[in-house]
Amino acid sequence: MAKILADKRIETKHGRSRPVAKRHMPWGTWALTLNAIFVYTFLYVPIIVLVLFSFNAAKVGSQWQGFTLQWYNELFADARLGDALWTSLKIAGSSTLIATTIGTLAALALEKRGWWGRKTFDTALYLPVIIPDVVMAVSLLGFFTLAFRQFQALIGLNLAMGLWTVIISHVAFNISFVTVVVGTSLANFDRRLEEAAADLGATPWQTFWRIKFPLIGPGVLGGALLSFTLSLDDFVVTFFTRGPGVNTLTTEVYGRIKKSISPEINAISSLMLLASTTLVVTSLWMQRRRQG
Amino acid sequence: MYNARTEQRRAWLQASPALIWLGFFFLAPLVLILIYSFQGRADDGTVLWNWSLANYQKLFADGAFWRTLWLSTWIALVVTAITLVVSYPLAFFMATRSPKIRGVLVLAVMIPFWTNFLVRIYAWKVLLGNNGVLNRFLGQFDLGPLQIINSPSAVIMALIYGELPYMILPLYAALERFDWVQLEAARDLGAGRFQTFWRVLLPQTLPGITAGSILVFVPTVGTFAVSDILGGTSVNMVGNTLSLQFGSASNWAYGSAISMIFMLLLLGAILLYFKATREVNDGENPG
Numbered sequence: 231m232a233k234i235l236a237d238k239r240i241e242t243k244h245g246r247s248r249p250v251a252k253r254h255m256p257w258g259t260w261a262l263t264l265n266a267i268f269v270y271t272f273l274y275v276p277i278i279v280l281v282l283f284s285f286n287a288a289k290v291g292s293q294w295q296g297f298t299l300q301w302y303n304e305l306f307a308d309a310r311l312g313d314a315l316w317t318s319l320k321i322a323g324s325s326t327l328i329a330t331t332i333g334t335l336a337a338l339a340l341e342k343r344g345w346w347g348r349k350t351f352d353t354a355l356y357l358p359v360i361i362p363d364v365v366m367a368v369s370l371l372g373f374f375t376l377a378f379r380q381f382q383a384l385i386g387l388n389l390a391m392g393l394w395t396v397i398i399s400h401v402a403f404n405i406s407f408v409t410v411v412v413g414t415s416l417a418n419f420d421r422r423l424e425e426a427a428a429d430l431g432a433t434p435w436q437t438f439w440r441i442k443f444p445l446i447g448p449g450v451l452g453g454a455l456l457s458f459t460l461s462l463d464d465f466v467v468t469f470f471t472r473g474p475g476v477n478t479l480t481t482e483v484y485g486r487i488k489k490s491i492s493p494e495i496n497a498i499s500s501l502m503l504l505a506s507t508t509l510v511v512t513s514l515w516m517q518r519r520r521q522g
Numbered sequence: 523m524y525n526a527r528t529e530q531r532r533a534w535l536q537a538s539p540a541l542i543w544l545g546f547f548f549l550a551p552l553v554l555i556l557i558y559s560f561q562g563r564a565d566d567g568t569v570l571w572n573w574s575l576a577n578y579q580k581l582f583a584d585g586a587f588w589r590t591l592w593l594s595t596w597i598a599l600v601v602t603a604i605t606l607v608v609s610y611p612l613a614f615f616m617a618t619r620s621p622k623i624r625g626v627l628v629l630a631v632m633i634p635f636w637t638n639f640l641v642r643i644y645a646w647k648v649l650l651g652n653n654g655v656l657n658r659f660l661g662q663f664d665l666g667p668l669q670i671i672n673s674p675s676a677v678i679m680a681l682i683y684g685e686l687p688y689m690i691l692p693l694y695a696a697l698e699r700f701d702w703v704q705l706e707a708a709r710d711l712g713a714g715r716f717q718t719f720w721r722v723l724l725p726q727t728l729p730g731i732t733a734g735s736i737l738v739f740v741p742t743v744g745t746f747a748v749s750d751i752l753g754g755t756s757v758n759m760v761g762n763t764l765s766l767q768f769g770s771a772s773n774w775a776y777g778s779a780i781s782m783i784f785m786l787l788l789l790g791a792i793l794l795y796f797k798a799t800r801e802v803n804d805g806e807n808p809g
Contacts (some may be wrong), residue, residue: 262615266627269612273634273686276645279655283648292648292658332539339536342529351537358548360736360792362744364761367783368768369551372558372778375568402547405540463639466746466761470768480640487644488751491651499641506636514629 276501284496301497311498314482321373321393321468321478322461325400330454332401333408340409341416358406367470370399392473399471400461407460408453415449448517455513459506552785558778567772587763587780591787594759597674598743601681602735605689609734612634613693617700628694635687643751646680647671650752672754679749685741690801696730725802732799736792743788760784 273466284302305311340352358366374395381387398407412487419442427437441449465480472481479502550723559577564570581587616627636641649655650670660666670676700723708718746761753759760780 262611265608266615269608269686269690270630272683273630276633276642276649276683277604277637280641280645280648283655290653292651292653292655332543335536336540339533339540342533344526345530345533346658348533349535351541355540358544360740360789361552361785362740362761362788364744364746364764365785366551368764368777369555370547371768372569373547373551373554376554378642398547401543405543409540434681459636465640470765473800480638483640483644484747484751487640487647491644491648491654495644496648499638499644502638502641505637507633510629510632510636514625514632517529519632 255498286501301392304494305497314477314479318462321396322458324415325397325461326454326458329401329404329457330408333405334412334450336409337412337416355406355409358403363466367467371470390473393476395471396468399467404457407470411453412449415446419498544720555778555781558775558781561775563775565775568774579777581779590758590760590763594743598739601742602739604682605686605738609689609693613697616694617697631687631690642684643680643748672756674757676752677749677757680752681742685738688737692733693730696727728799
């Protein structure tokens with residue numbers, strides 16, 4: 231039986247087996263194609279409308295009154311937005327750096343079998359993924375407030391929430407995601423390579439940096455990328471853990487979106503869209519180049 | 523060099539930064555709000571140390587809270603169900619294309635996935651608003667205007683839109699690994715279409731379904747931003763209630779009790795779901 235299956239597999243076109251569905255139920259293929267067209271339309275129509283209207287000359291309403299770049303010009307002159315973007319990048323950059331280091335180490339620890347507490351640690355790492363961010367946000371607010379009061383009462387140290395409390399909190403929700411992503415690439419790592427290096431007299435340090443790290447590097451980079459995006463994307467945790475005067479791109483844009491629809495926000499949104507598209511396309515391109 | 527002792531010690535050493543960080547900034551805050559939930563309210567809305575069960579008594583009698591919880595659960599279930607029903611055939615479609623087309627299709631899902639969530643919510647505000655694109659379009663045919671914004675439908679639409687990639691990608695990952703020859707084998711052995719799907723394809727892609735459903739359900743049931751921006755005052759979800767208790771009309775102790783009950787119910791539901799899917803799987807593949 232296995233032999234027959236294997237033979238059939240080779241016969242197929244792309245070196246990979248294809249489903250029978252195509253031959254046996256053409257109506258099914260139709261339905262699948264229609265569904266795909268529907269979903270992709272649904273995914274892209276809102277974005278495309280948004281981009282189109284960022285070039286619309288009309289200040290209010292959704293009537294087309296001609297092409298303009300005015301909203302983009304106003305955007306680039308908006309100092310508040312520039313500051314907010316810079317704050318966002320600082321938070322995302324530093325929290326990614328810390329979370330990637332801690333998360334990668336945690337994944338390396340999880341890879342080792344048979345140590346006491348491994349299973350508990352594994353389960354605990356999933357918790358930040360399934361606890362709603364709003365619960366995490368309010369609990370961190372409660373925690374920082376209490377801790378600062380205690381510090382002041384006990385040792386007279388005056389601390390206040392600011393940029394750093396946001397960074398700490400972002401690291402807390404990013405560690406797990408990094409660990410999961412790096413863990414996947416560690417699962418594909420051939421441990422015999424490590425043993426071979428050790429047999430040939432490499433120190434653990436050399437083995438790690440020369441053999442292991444280059445091989446799991448893409449996974450680490452993937453984890454860092456996810457962490458960076460999650461940090462840039464976050465609103466709730468930032469909102470509750472920031473000090474006065476700390477404004478990120480999301481908190482700034484959130485305030486404006488809530489109030490109204492404006493062509494300027496259309497323009498910001500289009501730029502954010504451009505940024506994420508560039509990111510996705512470049513990372514895929516780099517992946518392909520590595521493989522090819 | 524690779525003896526078990528040093529391996530053990532190294533494992534603990536590598537795990538410790540994560541343990542410490544998560545212990546301080548994830549676990550301790552959760553324990554803290556557990557403690558807060560048994561306290562009273564100070565004048566400034568924060569916590570007055572005074573142990574009691576008052577918050578929980580108030581919570582169980584609080585009809586508004588249970589309505590909010592019900593609305594959140596209902597919205598999250600609808601969103602999860604719709605995204606699942608739409609995404610499974612899509613992932614099937616994607617996984618059965620040639621590698622080249624597959625790459626393009628995945629890329630097209632990735633772009634909205636990596637786009638800032640505010641952009642995705644805002645797009646729906648532009649589309650559905652009272653003077654929005656949809657109503658303008660309907661107006662051309664003397665239809666409408668439809669009052670969609672500030673209603674649960676608007677919130678559900680935007681949530682489906684935002685969460686779709688989180689359902690599509692795990693399903694696609696599961697279907698991509700599937701060995702399609704098995705379908706042929708099942709058919710050769712006399713299984714009908716439905717049977718083939720139910721007993722061969724579905725059990726093997728169940729991990730994808732489980733992952734996708736949890737990835738969609740959890741952020742949806744705890745959402746704050748979508749209902750805040752698109753639901754106005756008429757769609758009040760748990761996230762909004764929570765942020766209110768820790769915000770302007772504040773009562774931190776009561777908010778902590780809400781967080782606790784919400785988290786317990788959510789974790790319970792996830793565990794039950796895991797158990798149920800595992801049982802279905804075991805039932806389908808005895809041995």
